[in-house]
Amino acid sequence: MVTGKSVVFKNKGLPYVLLAPEVALTAVFFIVPAVQALLMAFYREDAFGLSRVFIGLGNFERVLSDVRYVQSIWTTLGFSVAVAVLTMVLALFFASLANNVGKKAIYYQTIIISPYAVAPLVAGVMWFFLMSPAVGVVAYFLRTLGITWNHSIIPWQAFTLVVVASSWQRIAYNFLFYLAGMQMIPDSLLESAAIDGSGPVSRFWRITFPLLSPTTFFLAIVNTIYVFFYTFPVIHTLTEGGPNNSTATMVYRIYRDGFRSLDYGGSSAQSVILMAFVMVFVLIQFRYVERRVYY
Amino acid sequence: MRKIALLVCVVLLLPSFLFAAGEPEEVEPEFPLEIEMWIGLGGALGEEIERMAADFNAMQDEYLVNVVEQGDYAEAMTSAIAAYRAGNPPHILQVYDVGTGTMHGNPEVVYPVYQLMEDYDRPFDTDDVLDQVTAYYSDLDGNMLSFPFNSSTPIFYYNVDAFREAGLDPNDPPETWHDIEEYAEALVGTGNYTAGFTFQWPSWTNMENFSAWHDIPMGTLANGLDGWGTEFVYNIPEHVHHMEALADFADRGLFQYGGRGGDAGPLFTAGDVPMYIASSAAYAGIAESADFEFNASFLPYWPEIIDSPQNSIIGGGSLWVMEGHSDIEYEGVAEFFEYLSSTEVQASWHQFSGYLPITDSAWELTREQGFYDEIPIHNTAIEQITLSEPTDNSRGIRFGNYVQGRSVILDAMEAIFAGDAGAQEALDEAVQRGNALLREFEETVAR
Numbered sequence: 001m002v003t004g005k006s007v008v009f010k011n012k013g014l015p016y017v018l019l020a021p022e023v024a025l026t027a028v029f030f031i032v033p034a035v036q037a038l039l040m041a042f043y044r045e046d047a048f049g050l051s052r053v054f055i056g057l058g059n060f061e062r063v064l065s066d067v068r069y070v071q072s073i074w075t076t077l078g079f080s081v082a083v084a085v086l087t088m089v090l091a092l093f094f095a096s097l098a099n100n101v102g103k104k105a106i107y108y109q110t111i112i113i114s115p116y117a118v119a120p121l122v123a124g125v126m127w128f129f130l131m132s133p134a135v136g137v138v139a140y141f142l143r144t145l146g147i148t149w150n151h152s153i154i155p156w157q158a159f160t161l162v163v164v165a166s167s168w169q170r171i172a173y174n175f176l177f178y179l180a181g182m183q184m185i186p187d188s189l190l191e192s193a194a195i196d197g198s199g200p201v202s203r204f205w206r207i208t209f210p211l212l213s214p215t216t217f218f219l220a221i222v223n224t225i226y227v228f229f230y231t232f233p234v235i236h237t238l239t240e241g242g243p244n245n246s247t248a249t250m251v252y253r254i255y256r257d258g259f260r261s262l263d264y265g266g267s268s269a270q271s272v273i274l275m276a277f278v279m280v281f282v283l284i285q286f287r288y289v290e291r292r293v294y295y
Numbered sequence: 296m297r298k299i300a301l302l303v304c305v306v307l308l309l310p311s312f313l314f315a316a317g318e319p320e321e322v323e324p325e326f327p328l329e330i331e332m333w334i335g336l337g338g339a340l341g342e343e344i345e346r347m348a349a350d351f352n353a354m355q356d357e358y359l360v361n362v363v364e365q366g367d368y369a370e371a372m373t374s375a376i377a378a379y380r381a382g383n384p385p386h387i388l389q390v391y392d393v394g395t396g397t398m399h400g401n402p403e404v405v406y407p408v409y410q411l412m413e414d415y416d417r418p419f420d421t422d423d424v425l426d427q428v429t430a431y432y433s434d435l436d437g438n439m440l441s442f443p444f445n446s447s448t449p450i451f452y453y454n455v456d457a458f459r460e461a462g463l464d465p466n467d468p469p470e471t472w473h474d475i476e477e478y479a480e481a482l483v484g485t486g487n488y489t490a491g492f493t494f495q496w497p498s499w500t501n502m503e504n505f506s507a508w509h510d511i512p513m514g515t516l517a518n519g520l521d522g523w524g525t526e527f528v529y530n531i532p533e534h535v536h537h538m539e540a541l542a543d544f545a546d547r548g549l550f551q552y553g554g555r556g557g558d559a560g561p562l563f564t565a566g567d568v569p570m571y572i573a574s575s576a577a578y579a580g581i582a583e584s585a586d587f588e589f590n591a592s593f594l595p596y597w598p599e600i601i602d603s604p605q606n607s608i609i610g611g612g613s614l615w616v617m618e619g620h621s622d623i624e625y626e627g628v629a630e631f632f633e634y635l636s637s638t639e640v641q642a643s644w645h646q647f648s649g650y651l652p653i654t655d656s657a658w659e660l661t662r663e664q665g666f667y668d669e670i671p672i673h674n675t676a677i678e679q680i681t682l683s684e685p686t687d688n689s690r691g692i693r694f695g696n697y698v699q700g701r702s703v704i705l706d707a708m709e710a711i712f713a714g715d716a717g718a719q720e721a722l723d724e725a726v727q728r729g730n731a732l733l734r735e736f737e738e739t740v741a742r
Contacts, residue, residue, distance in 0.1 A: 044735075044738070044739060045739075046400070046401055046739045046740065047376050047397055047401065048376060048379055048380065048401050048403070048404050049379075049380045050401060050403050050404070051739065062735075068706075132561070133551075133553070133554075133562070134553060134558070134559070134560075134561035134562045134565060134567070135561045135565060143489065150551065150552065152552060152553060152554030152555075152558060153545075153552040153554075153709060153712055153713050154713060155713065155715070240555065242554070242555060242705070242706075242709060243554075243709035243713065244706045244707075244709040244710045244713070244715065245706055256702075257699070259369075259373050260369050260373075260698055261696065261698045261699040261702070262372075262373070262376065262397065262698070263696070263699065
């Protein structure tokens with residue numbers, strides 16, 4: 001993108017003034033709390049902040065030697081892979097169907113996108129009412145089929161439930177991107193492949209899917225971050241991290257230990273660990289997965 | 296570059312200027328003085344507390360008690376702590392049973408209630424208060440640090456219609472866990488129920504109260520009431536026996552675990568599970584949503600552990616006065632507490648909510664008013680808690696970090712009931728994790 005002319009902005013102060021609100025917001029809501037969390041992670045403090053003892057890496061040691069915390073790292077990883085795979089596969093499937101229905105596509109699109117308009121907390125409550133072992137409609141139906149549904153005690157059911165509930169909303173988002181990606185693919189490419197005798201399945205795998213790889217890569221990263229940070233409302237309304245810690249993801253534990261149990265030091269240490277974790281995760285994705293992406 | 300640095304400085308300092316500008320100036324007190332009371336109850340109970348405050352506000356014109364519902368108990372406590380750290384705590388804070396240790400462990404933030412009432416010459420007769428309640432909220436010298444307000448105890452509810460249908464005598468409810476097993480088999484045998492029994496607040500009903508009811512310890516040093524050096528011992532054979540039995544009942548479909556907190560409630564009220572161990576304060580909710588006849592009796596016990604049961608202990612909340620306000624406002628708090636502790640107010644709160652009458656005189660008054668002839672269940676709870684002279688195992692509990700400590704117990708229970716771990720193994724692990732939390736708390740409060 002080299003052009004001959006470059007525009008020089010004369011007023012040197014104005015850009016800073018214009019940037020100030022954004023910088024202020026970032027400082028107040030992100031940088032200051034992040035620095036505080038970082039500092040707090042090295043102290044042991046009572047709930048009211050009356051005593052503060054520097055304990056070095058004590059909080060990290062305590063958190064990382066807790067088998068439940070290590071378990072929650074695995075839970076988070078499993079959860080993120082499950083949600084990412086489930087949403088992307090289904091979204092890709094729906095998008096390829098919707099892309100082929102011609103003029104009525106708009107109706108299908110609207111229907112598939114609509115869950116995205118539901119607030120996550122409301123979605124959680126909705127799933128709660130569907131699946132609750134006490135009052136849930138689906139749970140009742142399963143019982144008539146002889147299947148015991150009680151996610152308050154059976155770990156795999158709780159895990160499945162939060163995966164499905166989190167994915168349900170996320171499919172809409174993924175669908176939008178896949179559909180847009182597909183519409184970007186020139187028809188001429190697909191047509192010429194068809195003339196060469198390529199069937200719909202082979203056209204999908206040899207042309208559409210590779211050309212969607214930037215979208216897939218983008219979604220893989222965004223979905224991971226979604227699972228790491230934004231699945232909180234669903235877990236909070238459905239399982240509160242239980243039973244026996246089986247759905248306590250890293251971010252849920254930060255909330256629970258910090259805001260329920262008032263263990264600010266441990267909770268801060270966890271948020272530092274989470275931050276490092278996500279950075280490494282995204283780095284790996286960029287370093288190794290991006291190589292397979294065709295732009 | 297220097298400009299950027301300057302800008303960053305300005306931006307970072309901006310909030311402090313804003314807050315500095317927002318600080319109120321010293322002014323002459325303006326009547327009525329506002330007294331903030333933060334509570335962790337909502338719904339009908341929250342409204343009733345607001346109504347009580349409104350009555351007090353109407354009685355005098357110097358103080359205005361402003362009741363603020365702060366979500367659930369945990370949220371109320373977290374908000375108050377944040378407010379305290381910001382230098383603006385509420386005057387009165389309702390704290391739940393598991394948060395009691397945290398309040399006791401931080402005496403700097405608390406204006407002890409006995410002291411408050413003494414300082415402002417208000418009557419506060421702790422002799423009239425039930426022993427189990429006094430023990431729960433007093434310091435080592437026997438001084439009451441918080442104002443007991445909503446105390447409840449778990450009782451055994453049962454579906455009378457279901458009993459009749461299964462050929463069981465509703466006037467002869469189960470007394471022991473062996474009876475429960477037998478009754479549950481009969482009830483499940485009808486094919487109309489998903490399980491025989493369930494319970495809410497699993498740790499409170501089947502660990503804390505189970506211990507007191509069987510006069511066995513949960514922790515050393517009188518369950519922590521005698522000092523922060525307490526250690527958990529709930530992996531003793533009696534607890535293991537109970538947990539093993541519950542796991543066996545779950546396995547045989549006699550018991551259905553309904554989740555943490557009050558989540559199990561709908562299982563009972565929807566008529567799916569006919570026997571239910573729940574708080575005495577759950578009465579109003581059950582009465583409202585159950586379309587069957589129900590009754591309640593004492594908690595079941597294991598005759599192989601104790602010949603006749605000891606007494607149950609309380610849960611619920613109490614009101615703490617927080618430091619950081621002026622004398623003139625505290626005078627209002629003292630006056631409000633005097634109003635709240637009056638026999639009439641206590642009796643009416645007890646009758647409305649199903650929480651225990653805190654004082655003997657409120658109990659007496661309720662009896663005289665014939666309330667128990669109408670709703671005998673409320674008397675069941677208070678009789679159960681006063682059944683015997685409390686021992687070190689049944690006065691109450693006080694553990695530091697107990698929000699987490701209780702969660703550790705629930706983790707163990709869930710693993711046991713799901714059949715993922717043996718009772719001994721799971722309780723051993725829980726005791727170990729719980730003790731680590733206790734030691735941590737001990738270090739934090741040793742200052």
